[in-house]
Amino acid sequence: MKFRVSRDALLKPLNLVAGVVERRQTLPVLSNVLLNLDGNRLSITGTDLEVELVGRVNLEAEGDAGEITIPARKLADICKSLPDGSDLEISVSEGKATVRSGRSRFTLATLPAREFPNIEDSIGTHQFTLKQGQLRRLIERTGFAMAQQDVRYYLNGMYWELRAGRLRAVATDGHRLAICTFPGTLKDLEDTQVILPRKGVLELSRLMQNDDEDVTIILGSNHLRATTTEFTFTSKLVDGKFPDYERVLPRSADKIVQSSRTELRQAFTRTAILSNEKYRGVRLKLSNGSLEIVANNPEQEQAEENLPVNYTGDSLEIGFNVGYLLDVLGVLSGDEIRFSLSDPNSSALLEETDGGDSLYVVMPMRL
Numbered sequence: 182m183k184f185r186v187s188r189d190a191l192l193k194p195l196n197l198v199a200g201v202v203e204r205r206q207t208l209p210v211l212s213n214v215l216l217n218l219d220g221n222r223l224s225i226t227g228t229d230l231e232v233e234l235v236g237r238v239n240l241e242a243e244g245d246a247g248e249i250t251i252p253a254r255k256l257a258d259i260c261k262s263l264p265d266g267s268d269l270e271i272s273v274s275e276g277k278a279t280v281r282s283g284r285s286r287f288t289l290a291t292l293p294a295r296e297f298p299n300i301e302d303s304i305g306t307h308q309f310t311l312k313q314g315q316l317r318r319l320i321e322r323t324g325f326a327m328a329q330q331d332v333r334y335y336l337n338g339m340y341w342e343l344r345a346g347r348l349r350a351v352a353t354d355g356h357r358l359a360i361c362t363f364p365g366t367l368k369d370l371e372d373t374q375v376i377l378p379r380k381g382v383l384e385l386s387r388l389m390q391n392d393d394e395d396v397t398i399i400l401g402s403n404h405l406r407a408t409t410t411e412f413t414f415t416s417k418l419v420d421g422k423f424p425d426y427e428r429v430l431p432r433s434a435d436k437i438v439q440s441s442r443t444e445l446r447q448a449f450t451r452t453a454i455l456s457n458e459k460y461r462g463v464r465l466k467l468s469n470g471s472l473e474i475v476a477n478n479p480e481q482e483q484a485e486e487n488l489p490v491n492y493t494g495d496s497l498e499i500g501f502n503v504g505y506l507l508d509v510l511g512v513l514s515g516d517e518i519r520f521s522l523s524d525p526n527s528s529a530l531l532e533e534t535d536g537g538d539s540l541y542v543v544m545p546m547r548l
Contacts, residue, residue, distance in 0.1 A: 183272040184218055184244025188282070191269065192260045194236025197412065198227040199253040201234045201384060208298075213250035215297045216271075220246070226297070227253055232381050233300045234388075235413040248294040249273045256280070259287055300415050305399035305406065307343065309367045313409070314392030319350040320382055322361035322539045325508045327379050328354035335421030338378040341400075343370055351426050357505045358429050358542040359512075375400055376423055381416030388414055429542055431530045434521035438467065439491035439534055442518045446510040448486040452476040453503045455484040462548045463503040467522070468496045476503070499525045500548035506531075509541045 198214055206212045206229075215226040221240040226233065263269070263282050270281045273291065280287040320339070328336035331354065340351040346366040352359050377385070385407060389396065399406040407414045452463050456476040466473040470493070474486040499522065510518070515533035522529050531541040 182216075182218055182245055182247030182249055183270070184223065184240055185242065185268055185270050186223065186238060186240055188260055188263050188267045188269055189265065190238050192257075194225055194238055194411065195253075195257050195260055197388060198225045198234050198236045199257040200387065201227040201229060201232055202253040203229045204254070210250055210292045210296045210298070212252060212254070213292055213297070214253040214256065215248060215250050215294055217248040217294070218244050218246050228298060228300065229380075230298060230300075231378060231417050232384055233415040234384065237411060247273065249278060250292045250294055250297050251278050251289055255289060300404065300417070305401045305404075307370055307373055307400040308397065309348070309370060310395050310397045311348075311363065311365070311367075312392060313389040313394050313396045315363060315365075316396055316398075316407075317386055317389035317392070319348070319361050319363060320386040320389075322512050323350045323352040323359040324382055324386065325512065326352040326354060326357050326359035326541075327382065329379070331355070335376055335419055335423055338376045338419045339382045340374065340376050340423040340426070341405075342374045343367065343400075344372045346370060351423070353424070353426065353429075356502070356544050357508075358426055358540075359509075360426065360540045362538050364538055373400060374423065375405060376419035376421060377405055377416060378419050381405065385414060385416070388412060429528070430540070431521060431523060431528050431542065434523045434527070434530055436467065436494050436497055436522040437492070438472065438520040438522065439517055440472065440488060440520070442510055442513055442515060444488060445518065446507065448474055448488055449503050449507050449510065452484040452486050453507065455482045456503055460546070461502050461504045462500050462546045463506075464498060464500050464548050466496070466498050467492060469493055497522060497525065499529070500546040501529070501543055502546055505543045509543065513537075513539065513541075 217224040221243045223238040225236045267282050272279050276291055278289045278291050331337055342349045346368055348363040350361050397408045403418055405416050452474045455478055456463055457478045464475045472488045472490045476484045509531050513533055515535055517534040519532050519534045528542045528544050
């Protein structure tokens with residue numbers, strides 16, 4: 182196996198693929214990337230057995246075909262350290278890979294390609310195409326609410342629901358819920374639901390770099406595959422039943438507050454400074470035309486903020502984790518947001534006042 186490639190053409194796909202590879206591996210071959218050369222098309226594959234990413238590079242000239250695995254981090258670091266515009270020549274013989282560029286020469290250990298695991302190809306049952314920017318929006322608007330290392334393993338990921346041609350992303354950690362719905366319809370697709378694991382979600386979001394380019398999604402019984410012109414990404418799915426999220430949506434919220442998103446976010450940010458570092462609780466005191474936000478901590482310190490809001494109705498006092506509220510306000514983009522509340526023990530519904538495509542539910546705290 183032997184080929185020449187420009188550093189700049191190799192670096193971007195190599196960095197993306199190396200990002201999938203875990204630093205600490207039980208199998209030595211999982212620290213490597215698989216290089217496969219066929220004609221002038223070089224494929225670079227990395228996997229951690231949960232997700233797999235294949236990047237593609239078109240070479241200017243054909244090389245000697247073959248496949249081998251090379252340490253991912255070392256190859257990526259070598260490429261980064263070489264000057265812009267330089268060319269690399271990579272050749273493999275007697276179990277060693279040699280990388281040459283200008284006056285530099287590196288010899289790397291390799292492992293045979295046959296040892297490299299392959300996430301099995303299951304036939305997809307659903308296929309659709311959308312813009313990368315649209316998919317990234319679905320992930321960014323909901324991903325922060327995913328659980329981390331929860332014993333309810335099905336919460337450690339994102340729920341994708343295809344129903345009546347509508348694609349919806351949902352995430353929850355049991356304390357808050359985030360929903361974002363794709364604005365278009367995906368025709369001729371049967372209803373289905375899958376749970377994409379947390380790592381798969383984060384990697385997929387990282388790959389969505391060209392907003393106006395298409396990404397094709399294939400859903401199977403065990404895998405999700407995303408394909409663009411530059412890469413193919415495959416992730417195993419979580420085998421579990423996601424909770425019925427629609428039951429969590431507040432139905433009888435009769436106290437509607439409208440406020441400037443920016444002002445509210447700044448007020449929460451300031452009061453959070455003096456909230457309890459462990460529980461991060463703030464108290465919201467609502468009255469006609471006014472919202473008072475109060476935070477206390479064990480050192481007997483206190484922060485107070487008074488905001489004019491659009492609200493008429495009975496007074497209400499309710500506590501929330503300020504971090505959860507700031508997460509929601511950080512992803513919403515409208516100038517005005519709507520808070521729907523009912524009583525101190527019921528969840529709050531947050532959304533943009535102009536409708537939007539996202540809904541957020543935050544559970545209250547006892548303070």
